[in-house]
Structures are given as structure tokens and as C-alpha cells.
Amino acid sequence: MSATVDFEYMLRGAELRVTRPRVAVLSAVHDHPHADTDSIIGLVRAELGGVSHQAVYDVLRALTAAGLLRRIEPPGSVARYEARVGDNHHHVVCRSCGAIADVDCAVGEAPCLTASDDHGFTIDEAEVVYRGLCPDCSATTTL
Numbered sequence: 001m002s003a004t005v006d007f008e009y010m011l012r013g014a015e016l017r018v019t020r021p022r023v024a025v026l027s028a029v030h031d032h033p034h035a036d037t038d039s040i041i042g043l044v045r046a047e048l049g050g051v052s053h054q055a056v057y058d059v060l061r062a063l064t065a066a067g068l069l070r071r072i073e074p075p076g077s078v079a080r081y082e083a084r085v086g087d088n089h090h091h092v093v094c095r096s097c098g099a100i101a102d103v104d105c106a107v108g109e110a111p112c113l114t115a116s117d118d119h120g121f122t123i124d125e126a127e128v129v130y131r132g133l134c135p136d137c138s139a140t141t142t143l
Contacts, residue, residue, distance in 0.1 A: 003027060014066035024048050025059045029069055030083045034091075034100040037079060074100060074129055088125050094134035096141075103130060 007026040008018045016022065021044065028043035029035060035043070041056045060081060063069040070085045074093045080100065090103045115123055133141065 003030070010068055014068055016062060016066055016068075019059075020048055021051055021055055021059050022063065024051075025056060025063060026068065026083070029063075029081050033082045033084065033102070034072070034080045036077075037081075040081065072100075075131075090128040090130065092130040092132065094137055095131055096133055096137035099134045099136075101134075103128075 004023055004027070007023045007030075010026065011018045011022055024044045024047045025040060027047070028040045032039065032043065037057065037060065040060065041051070041053055044051050044056055060069065060071070064071050064081070067085055069081050069083060071079050071081055072091060073079050074091060077093070077098060077100075082102075084102060088105060090105065092101050092103050093099070115121075
């Protein structure tokens with residue numbers, strides 16, 4: 001089954017109309033995890049031609065609300081989007097170049113993931129952002 005058919009199936013499953021911009025945005029985010037809005041707009045325009053900024057923003061909002069995409073906002077970064085949803089994974093961000101990678105849930109002792117006071121909330125998600133230098137930046141700074 002082609003990726004386009006997969007994206008159409010995902011849209012229908014989320015009770016969203018299948019449109020070319022929605023398929024193009026899903027494709028862009030699946031192919032470029034952690035892309036920012038401007039990058040996604042560029043990718044969609046390369047595929048479809050003249051698509052407005054607002055159209056892409058609207059599609060990103062609809063796909064995020066439907067649970068097909070996840071919006072993340074690493075500290076010091078613009079909003080980014082990813083297609084990996086529903087698994088409460090975390091991220092590692094390079095302090096130098098801004099590269100972002102997925103990190104599965106923390107392992108070992110996790111007192112920082114257990115709220116010291118839940119204030120009556122039923123907590124179902126924790127967001128952790130690890131920061132450091134990616135391998136390329138680490139190699140550059142040690143040279």
C-alpha cells in the first residue's frame with residue numbers, strides 16, 4: 001500500500017476529509033520528524049505548488065487536534081511537529097545546532113517523573129527534554 005493511501009486511511013480514521021494539503025502535510029511530517037512550520041510549508045509547496053501559510057497552519061492544527069500529529073516546543077525552539085504520537089516519548093536536543101531526536105520513556109529510578117504533588121490531577125503524561133551536544137557538535141568542540 002502506498003504512503004498516500006496510508007495517509008488517506010489515517011485521515012478517514014480520524015473522521016477528517018481527505019484533501020491534498022492534509023496528505024501533503026502528513027507526508028512532510030512523516031518524512032521529516034521534528035520539522036518546524038516553515039520547513040513543512042516549504043515541503044508542502046514543493047509538492048503542491050501555491051499553498052498559503054494559513055492553509056498549512058490550519059492543517060497542522062487539525063491534524064494535531066485529531067491526534068495524527070504531535071506538536072512539541074523544546075525550550076528555546078519554535079514549535080515542531082512529529083508523527084510519533086500516543087507513546088509519551090521524550091526528546092534530546094542539541095544545545096549547539098538544535099538537532100532533536102526521540103528518546104523512549106525514561107528507565108531506571110524516575111522520581112522526577114512522579115509528581116511530588118499531583119494537586120488532584122490524574123496525570124497521564126510526562127514530558128522530559130534532555131539537553132546536550134549531538135555527536136557532530138561534540139566532535140567539533142573537541143577538535
